[in-house]
Amino acid sequence: MASQGTGAKRALITGAGGFTGRYLARELRQHGWEVWGLGHTPAAAFPAAELHHYVQTELNDYAPLQAAVLQAAPQAVFHLAAIAFVGHGSPADFYRVNVGGSRNLLQALAGLPTAPQSVLLASSANVYGNAAEGQLAESTPLRPANDYAVSKAAMEMMASLWVDRLPLAVARPFNYTGLDQSTDFLIPKIVDHFRRKAPMIELGNLHVWRDFSDVRDVVRAYRLLAEKPVAGAVVNVGSQALHSLQDVLDLCARLTGHAMEVRVNPAFVRANEVKTLRADTSRLDALIGERSLVPLEQTLQWMLAP
Incomplete structure (x- = not known):
């Protein structure tokens, strides 16, 4: 080029x-x-x-x-x-x-x-x-x-x-x-599961609140x-806007109409994780x-x- x-x-x-x-x-x-x-x-x-x-x-x-x-x-x-x-x-x-x-x-x-x-x-x-x-x-x-x-x-x-x-x-x-981010990262992983209509996903603590931006x-x-x-x-x-992982799951379910089982995998749960950032x-x-x-x-x- x-x-x-x-x-x-x-x-x-x-x-x-x-x-x-x-x-x-x-x-x-x-x-x-x-x-x-x-x-x-x-x-x-x-x-x-x-x-x-x-x-x-x-x-x-x-x-x-x-x-x-x-x-x-x-x-x-x-x-x-x-x-x-x-x-x-x-x-x-x-x-x-x-x-x-x-x-x-x-x-x-x-x-x-x-x-x-x-x-x-x-x-x-x-x-x-x-x-x-x-x-x-x-x-x-x-x-x-x-x-x-x-x-x-x-x-x-x-x-x-x-x-x-x-x-x-x-x-x-x-x-x-955003679109095309690696599924190594959490939201793309969740989105990928919903796009594939996967029956189940394993995540860590669903009740942590984070500042997500586009x-x-x-x-x-x-x-x-x-x-x-x-x-x-x-x-x-x-963004100064807080959302929990449960929020992300609920939004994806509503946008896709797909219901997915969510399992909390203890291996993904971080000890002493801060609730709100x-x-x-x-x-x-x-x-x-x-x-x-x-x-x-x-x-x-x-x-x-x-």
């Missing part, structure tokens, strides 16, 4: 072939950006119209990463590339990619002849851990409770070494979902943050303005439709 030479502002997305990366690329293109991507997915996996330019490379392979960043010369960078599935088999990979790979990227960006105007790092609300409950602000102490969350907190700390050279901002998204709302927030002078900000991204998005709203968000029911309807 070659550059189209649009003259538009150029964005570079790492993890461009991932779930969030593809929606972000679409969001940016629709708002006039020239979109370049980096990722480990082969270029042949992309429809030609998805990106203006794409380089297949690894964050931990510094020389080709540096060359790709130099070629892109982006005005804005969205760093989405990460190992994000908490149950990933090799804990060391979280640190190798999420911390070491992120450091390589920041080093390459800091070496550009012209620094980007915006570098948005996608962290995670998982950094807050399971100790705090209720509505969580960015000032909530970090108590990461698994290797994925620790790697994201470590990435944030590592990035602080570059704040005098790069206009960094950190986004901490809460749970979000991926399209999340990537819109990312774009708006990149278009504002927000260097130095750490920002929660969420909700994003305080007042800082995000102050930076980008109030947003019109997609209700969870509409997100589920979209995911169930194909």
Whole structure:
């Protein structure tokens, strides 16, 4: 995929072939950006119209990463590339990619002849851990409770070494979902069972309440943050709307007309799980303005439709 030479502002997305990366690329293109991507997915996996330019490379392979960043010369960078599935088999990979790979990227960006105007790092609300409950602000102490969350907190700390050279901002998204998200994640797993009209599903605690967003709302927030002078900000991204897993099951049952047996598998029940986690998005709203968000029911309807 070659550059189209649009003259538009150029964005570079790492993890461009991932779930969030593809929606972000679409969001940016629709708002006039020239979109370049980096990722480990082969270029042949992309429809030609998805990106203006794409380089297949690894964050931990510094020389080709540096060359790709130099070629892109982006005005804005969205760093989405990460190992994000908490149950990933090799804990060391979280640190190798999420911390070491992120450091390589920041080093390459800091070496550009012209620094980007915006570098948005996608962290995670998982950094807050399971100790705090209720509505969580960015000032909530970090108590990461698994290797994925620790790697994201470590990435944030590592990035602080570059704040005098790069206009960094950190986004901490809460749970979000959408069409084509991996069934490794909870809502796509539930949706997949309803779409297949499976007779039964095994889940953990049904009576935990979480802040769920639509991926399209999340990537819109990312774009708006990149278009504002927000260097130095750490920002929660969420909906502030709470739903339990039982709510999700009830909505899917109503939308599909399918009744499914739900079994609570003790292996899926986390000890001392926090009952309620909700994003305080007042800082995000102050930076980008109030947003019109997609209700969870509409997100589920979209995911169930194909």
